[in-house]
Amino acid sequence: MTGSPAAQHQLDLVPDALLAGRAADGDTAAFEALARRHGPLMRATARRLTGSLADADDVVQETLVQAWKQLDSLRDPAAVKGWLLRIVGSRSIDYLRKRRNHADLDDAENHVDQHTRPRPEDPEGNALSSSRVEALKAALAALPEEQRRCWVLKEFNDQSYEEIALTLNISPDSVRGRLARARITLARRMEEWR
Amino acid sequence: MNYPRDTLECGHSLAELSAYLDTGQIADPAHLDSCPECQAGLASLRKLSALGSELLSSDVADAGSGSDDWMQSILDNLRLELRPGRSIPLQSVHPDDTLWETEGSISALIRSVVDAHPGTAAGKCRLHGDVTTPGTLITVEVEIAVVYGHSMEERADQLREELARTLATHTELAIEAINITVTDVLEEQP
Amino acid sequence: MTEPLEAAEPSASTPPTGVAEELLDVVQSVPGVSAVYPAQPLWQSIAGAALSAVTGEPLPLIGLTDTAGTLAVKARIGVSTPRPAPAVAREVADAIRRHLLPRAAAVEVSVVKVGS
Numbered sequence: 290m291t292g293s294p295a296a297q298h299q300l301d302l303v304p305d306a307l308l309a310g311r312a313a314d315g316d317t318a319a320f321e322a323l324a325r326r327h328g329p330l331m332r333a334t335a336r337r338l339t340g341s342l343a344d345a346d347d348v349v350q351e352t353l354v355q356a357w358k359q360l361d362s363l364r365d366p367a368a369v370k371g372w373l374l375r376i377v378g379s380r381s382i383d384y385l386r387k388r389r390n391h392a393d394l395d396d397a398e399n400h401v402d403q404h405t406r407p408r409p410e411d412p413e414g415n416a417l418s419s420s421r422v423e424a425l426k427a428a429l430a431a432l433p434e435e436q437r438r439c440w441v442l443k444e445f446n447d448q449s450y451e452e453i454a455l456t457l458n459i460s461p462d463s464v465r466g467r468l469a470r471a472r473i474t475l476a477r478r479m480e481e482w483r
Numbered sequence: 484m485n486y487p488r489d490t491l492e493c494g495h496s497l498a499e500l501s502a503y504l505d506t507g508q509i510a511d512p513a514h515l516d517s518c519p520e521c522q523a524g525l526a527s528l529r530k531l532s533a534l535g536s537e538l539l540s541s542d543v544a545d546a547g548s549g550s551d552d553w554m555q556s557i558l559d560n561l562r563l564e565l566r567p568g569r570s571i572p573l574q575s576v577h578p579d580d581t582l583w584e585t586e587g588s589i590s591a592l593i594r595s596v597v598d599a600h601p602g603t604a605a606g607k608c609r610l611h612g613d614v615t616t617p618g619t620l621i622t623v624e625v626e627i628a629v630v631y632g633h634s635m636e637e638r639a640d641q642l643r644e645e646l647a648r649t650l651a652t653h654t655e656l657a658i659e660a661i662n663i664t665v666t667d668v669l670e671e672q673p
Numbered sequence: 674m675t676e677p678l679e680a681a682e683p684s685a686s687t688p689p690t691g692v693a694e695e696l697l698d699v700v701q702s703v704p705g706v707s708a709v710y711p712a713q714p715l716w717q718s719i720a721g722a723a724l725s726a727v728t729g730e731p732l733p734l735i736g737l738t739d740t741a742g743t744l745a746v747k748a749r750i751g752v753s754t755p756r757p758a759p760a761v762a763r764e765v766a767d768a769i770r771r772h773l774l775p776r777a778a779a780v781e782v783s784v785v786k787v788g789s
Contacts, residue, residue, distance in 0.1 A: 302669050303604045307628050310607035315566030315587045316594060321558055325549030332553075333542035350557045357563055366607075422538050429538075443505070444535035445542075450505070468505075469498035473489060476531045565785060573759045577780075580766040584758065584784040592787045653758040653787050 301326075309366035312357075320360070324353055327370055330445075331377045336401045337429075337441045338381035339388075345401075348384055352376045374446040378456040382438065402426050421479070428478040436471035439464055491520040500524045504532070571614045573655055586610060589654060593625060596649050600642055602630040606666055610656070620659040623650070628667035639663045692773075696735045696746065699772045705754035705761040710785055712736030712747045743777045751786035758787045 300308065300322040308326075311319035331352060335345035355376055363372055429437055435457070442453045450461040450468075457464070490496045493514070500521060503509040515521050547553060568586030575582045590608045597605035606626035613619045623646065629635055643661045650658055700709055711734055736747035746769050752758040766780040 300604065302630075303606075303628055304667055304669075307604065307606035307626070307667055310626065311594065311605065314590050314594075314608055315568065316591065317563045317565070320563065324558060325554055328549035328554045328557075329543045329546040332546040333539065336546070337542060346553065346557065350560060353557065353561055357561065421534060422541050425534050425538050440535075444532065445539050465502050466498065469496075469501035472501050472528055472531055473497050476527045479531060479534065480527070567783075567785065570783070573762055573784075575766060576763055577766065577770060579777075579779045580763075580770070581779070581781045582759070582762045582766060582784075583782070584762070584787070588785050588787045595788045652755075653752075655759055 304367075305369050306365075306367035309360065309363060309369040313360040313363065313366070320353075320357060323369060323373075327373055330370075331373060334374060334377050334441065334445045335381050337445060338378065338438060339384050340401050340430075341384075341388075342401060344384045344388070345381075348377060348380045351380050355380075371446070371448075375448065375452060375456065378442050378446065378448070378453075382456060385434070402430065424479065425475065428475050431478075432471055432474060435459075436467045436474070439467040440471040440475070443468055491518075491524060493518050493520050495521055495524075497524055497528070500528060504528055569614055571654065571656065572617055574617070584654060586614060589650075589656075592649065592653060593623065593646060596646055597625065597627055597642060600638070600645070602633045603638060603642065604628045604669070612659075614656060617655065618657055621656045622659050623661045624664070625661065626664050626666045628669050629665050630669045635665050639665070692744075693733050693735045693737050696737075696748075696769055696772065699768050700735065700748055700750065700765055703761065703765050703768050705752050705756050705758075706750050706765060707753035708751035708786065709734045710749040710751065712749060743779055744773060745779045745781070746773070747781045747783075749783045749785050752784055753786075753788060758784050 300319060303319075303322070305323065305326075308319045308323045312323060328349065331349050332345055335348040335352075336342060339345050339348060352373060356373055363369060429440070432440070438457060439453055442448045442456060448456070450464045453464045453468075454461040459467075489498065495509075495514070495518070499509055503515070504525070509515065515525070565585075566587045568590070570583045571586060571589065573582035573584060589610065593608050594605040597603050604627065606628060607624075608626070609624045610621055611624060612621040614621060625642075625646070627639075627642070629638060642663055646661050647658065650656060650661075697709060700706060734748075736745075738745045748765065748769070750762070750765060752761045754761060762782045762784050766782050769780045769782075770778055
């Protein structure tokens with residue numbers, strides 16, 4: 290909505306802090322540039338956290354709605370990326386709770402990794418033929434929910450124990466413990482796999 | 484919650500090493516350098532973390548680009564409302580007419596002037612002073628980013644003139660000063 | 674995004690049928706007016722927007738309220754012109770007033786966007 294195509298293009302060069310400042314002033318073009326810049330990471334995080342392609346896109350959309358409303362409360366505009374990801378984290382957790390309450394049937398079409406995750410009836414039994422990353426996906430999927438959340442929030446979003454604790458509504462000590470258990474299990478699986 | 488093999492023979496646990504990786508803190512840091520078991524444990528955790536980064540890159544690649552249709556359709560759904568800000572009164576000819584400009588429309592105008600200037604982009608922009616009372620002296624604060632290599636002072640002077648001219652045309656504000664702060668220097672795109 | 678809506682059909686709920694539509698034409702034909710936005714921002718008329726979604730009737734672009742014989746008219750406009758935005762706003766108000774004569778009117782015009 291603002292300026293010429295050249296100016297739009299220029300926004301891609303502009304650092305987060307500047308875009309966040311403009312967006313807080315009500316500049317929709319700057320907000321959209323931020324959304325485009327961080328959208329893929331937000332989507333990837335939401336997919337790993339919710340395990341559902343459709344839920345992940347809902348989470349991204351709700352995150353952006355909330356971000357637009359609350360941007361002027363963001364004290365350090367340079368920290369906008371971490372702030373967006375924290376919203377993605379809590380929204381994803383909300384979705385998981387909602388889904389559990391509704392005891393939704395898992396919609397296989399929608400499932401993250403449904404094509405790559407090794408199936409029990411697979412004669413080979415595991416992801417021997419796929420890459421190490423595929424093996425990690427499978428190991429991650431087999432983790433207890435709470436451990437997986439801690440791991441994703443830490444490794445994907447680089448959140449501190451305190452931030453993860455706030456998102457998951459548990460103590461920082463529990464975060465440390467769950468994260469350690471997740472890593473130990475994953476490291477062991479990856480070594481077995483190799 | 485002790486799992487078999489969680490505790491190394493040196494007495495440290497993998498959980499301690501995991502926390503050390505995140506916080507850099509552990510009871511006896513000197514021990515780490517000399518203990519082969521702890522070194523092996525750390526190496527294994529670091530390898531996992533590197534693989535985690537690979538998974539992240541692969542997931543982000545799978546998520547598609549932010550300029551793809553999926554993001555556009557999310558943005559289309561948002562219907563972001565323009566933020567009107569304060570209402571700035573305009574003089575009217577007829578006593579029963581009430582005319583306004585929104586503060587939001589003026590900041591957008593300021594941004595478009597800055598953005599249209601080659602090599603500059605606008606950041607935050609504020610109108611200081613009571614814009615709702617006609618005649619109040621108003622100070623405009625604009626943050627800008629400048630592409631590296633352009634003379635900043637010259638640029639700021641030109642911009643100030645241009646902004647003064649534009650604001651005199653499109654508003655009835657009594658502008659006392661236009662302060663331009665360069666907050667970022669941008670690298671030219673390769 | 675707040676995009677200008679398509680020219681609205683006359684809304685059946687508007688008391689003086691057709692007047693809002695006429696006024697929309699009047700406003701749009703003032704040189705320099707680049708867009709007309711819904712008279713009430715969406716967030717102020719959630720109920721209206723919901724109703725409009727159900728009935729398929731677009732929200733009125735020109736707001737009209739009849740109080741004790743005086744017609745209160747509200748318009749939110751975008752201005753794109755080298756000519757001064759305040760002058761365009763005054764011309765819009767004047768054009769509305771003249772169109773409604775001999776009826777008395779209180780006209781409120783907000784410029785919500787200036788420039789391209």
